[in-house]
Amino acid sequence: MKFHKVIGAASAAALAVGLMGAAVAPAAAAGPDSTYLVLAPQGKSTKAAEARVAAAGGTVVAAYDQIGVLVARSTNTAFERAVAGAGVESVASTDGLGTTLIDDEVVEAVDSAAVSAVGDPTAEPLWGAQWDMAQIDVAEAHAVTTGDPSIVVGVLDSGIDAGHPDLATQVAKDQSASCLGGVADTSEAAWSPTTSDHGTHVAGTIAAALNGVGIVGVAPGVKVASVKVVNDDGYIYPEAAVCAYLWAADHGMPITNNSYFIDPWEFNCVNDPSQRPVWQAVQRALRYSNAQGTLTIASAGNSNVDLQHKFVDSTSPNDGSAPVEDRTITGACRDLPAEAPGVVTVSAVGPTEQKSYYSSYGQGVVDVTAPGGDTRFRTGGAASTITDAVLSTVYPGGGWGYKQGTSMAGPHAAGVAALALSAHPGMNPGQLASFLERSATPLACPVGVYEPRPGYPATCTGGQRNGFYGAGNVNALNAVQ
16 A cells, blocks of 8 residues: 555564665663654655664554655664664654543433434434534535535544444445554454544534434535544554544545644644654644645644643643643644644534633634534533533444534534535635635624633634634535535
């Protein structure tokens, strides 16, 4: 396959003696088997870097020649020092760099009788609970198109339950893969969910079938591909994200949905030597993906943080690798992939189209907003109203349930983008992003300090395009006209 190659121990040893005159490293202290991102100079071959990996006592697990990035493993405790040199621009261990999905506050199952209903999405059994679809005019859009079946949206997440009755006809199995460990595995067992229904919920919002069962997605005519980046412990590692961006790009997915951030530090600082290689690798992968025709859509996050004016990170690291403590940060620290160039970043609104209390925001960072749910607005934070979250497909059991978060907003934007591309084929990622913004419904800033739930104050800046909502709430009908 052209997206990666696997090199075994024997071929790694051959590289060590056959390329660049590299010598085998002397015996080194053995430690745990660790994973590294090794970057060759931008635009250069990875061959010299592969040789240095072998000479340093490592094995190349995957070589992404398209972007000059290697995923390597080694038990050499001095691997980072040993691999440095000609042909290697930077290297970083990804141990301890696993991050969880963007947390969603609530999930609750609902009962749904699979009654017979066909055609009109408003006749789906659970349509009455889908306030989110009504808010962005999905039913009206479906009178124009439900989406082009040749369009596949990549769901970079925890896997999709392809046996769910609302998703059984919607998953492009031939374009699905697990990227755990930085290497693509196309077996269905590998890309299916195991410990999390997050990806299944996201997939349902994008493309749940118009089939008379349960709910309907924004674009039920398109397909979704499961690109699994979340391991059984619930963590996403940088090598999995890099693999996933390239897999989606090389397998013809014009849109990907990304409801996570990379690194246990919510803000990845390019001026930190231990974090810079991660930023560089992700940037290369995203640039490549964009050049291949893939638009990356990402969630803004659930920390109620002003991403334009961030000075303290009070939530990291989130993987237990070190105590959580306040960390002073600067403009060099960014939320990945949400703050990477070329990415469409999505904040969340509730049923009244006001910013969800938890949603992060930021002038010049948020591009659009979309329904993500807000279970606290009705009571001023005193109690939770579950039906004000977003209803979608869940796993296991083939049921439906509620979640809220910018993780739920992102797939609404991805679904609208898929409808837009169906109605107006041929747009490149930049054109599609611009169209998504131009077709959005502008939302004005609330006056003064906005605090719908005590302890979650936020201040909106900007005019018609502003820090809370970007260009506005995505709109399916506008997108297909």
